[in-house]
Amino acid sequence: MNKNDIFLVLIIIVIAFVSLFFLINKEEGTEVVAYYEDKKVLTVPLEVDNKYIINGYLGEVQIEIKNNRVRVLEENSPRHLCSNQGWISKSYESIICLPNKVIINIENNSELDAIVK
Amino acid sequence: MELRKTTRLSMLLAISIILNLLENLFPFFNGMIPGLKLGLANIVVLFVLYHFSIKEALLISILRVFLMGFISIGIFSITFWFSLGGALLSILMMYLAKKITSLSIIGVSIIGSISHSFGQILIAIIILNQTAMLYYLPWLLLFSIPTGIMVGLFSQILVKHFENS
Numbered sequence: 001m002n003k004n005d006i007f008l009v010l011i012i013i014v015i016a017f018v019s020l021f022f023l024i025n026k027e028e029g030t031e032v033v034a035y036y037e038d039k040k041v042l043t044v045p046l047e048v049d050n051k052y053i054i055n056g057y058l059g060e061v062q063i064e065i066k067n068n069r070v071r072v073l074e075e076n077s078p079r080h081l082c083s084n085q086g087w088i089s090k091s092y093e094s095i096i097c098l099p100n101k102v103i104i105n106i107e108n109n110s111e112l113d114a115i116v117k
Numbered sequence: 118m119e120l121r122k123t124t125r126l127s128m129l130l131a132i133s134i135i136l137n138l139l140e141n142l143f144p145f146f147n148g149m150i151p152g153l154k155l156g157l158a159n160i161v162v163l164f165v166l167y168h169f170s171i172k173e174a175l176l177i178s179i180l181r182v183f184l185m186g187f188i189s190i191g192i193f194s195i196t197f198w199f200s201l202g203g204a205l206l207s208i209l210m211m212y213l214a215k216k217i218t219s220l221s222i223i224g225v226s227i228i229g230s231i232s233h234s235f236g237q238i239l240i241a242i243i244i245l246n247q248t249a250m251l252y253y254l255p256w257l258l259l260f261s262i263p264t265g266i267m268v269g270l271f272s273q274i275l276v277k278h279f280e281n282s
Binding site for chain 1: 141144189190191194195196199218219220221223224227228231241244245246247249250251252254255256258259261262266
């Protein structure tokens with residue numbers, strides 16, 4: 001490792017923290033929005049515990065909402081990355097099932113937030 | 118291509134596939150951040166880039182992605198395009214880093230690790246038309262430091278070892 005490598009590492013750390021600061025807003029999300037490709041296929045409140053099924057590219061993707069959190073319960077994908085990811089609850093978090101082309105976001109449904117974002 | 122080189126490159130290709138398969142079998146960071154991995158196959162790519170040239174590195178990488186497509190991830194599946202996007206962008210960036218900066222092989226390895234993530238996220242944005250995965254970027258950037266250094270150290274040892282052959 002030379003001086004330039006260490007300089008590179010420092011730049012990366014700075015960029016990572018600055019972008020984290022911008023990406024993470026502390027707003028609590030209010031609704032769960034699921035997308036298939038770029039189409040909204042499901043919009044449900046985060047407060048109501050329930051299970052839903054989304055039709056993904058490789059089959060059904062089952063999601064569960066419980067205690068203001070959401071997770072993917074079952075899906076058909078080679079490595080099950082999105083069901084292994086577990087629960088998400090913050091508005092900047094999302095579960096992305098790439099093989100199924102399904103994205104689950106937590107969003108805030110107030111008009112103002114939509115403009116700010 | 119002379120026989121000696123062909124044989125070596127074939128063996129290196131086989132090694133990169135084994136490293137790839139091993140990594141998929143034992144996902145180190147499972148459940149933390151999707152897509153996060155050590156990038157062991159990059160040891161081979163870096164070695165080829167330094168020991169041979171970018172042509173051979175591209176050849177090995179593209180063949181690896183296609184063979185992985187046949188073996189496990191599914192040819193022309195979504196994951197396939199991710200792997201291809203990540204692999205191509207990382208080789209290009211590592212080549213440029215090696216050529217125009219004074220970074221050591223470790224710095225070049227970190228560049229490779231970062232651009233692999235970037236390439237994959239770029240493909241995700243193109244395919245899904247969604248920018249949600251940008252949220253993973255800061256974490257991937259941070260993790261690229263230890264994984265990049267580790268991969269770089271291994272490659273450095275290999276390049277030194279085979280310097281005179």
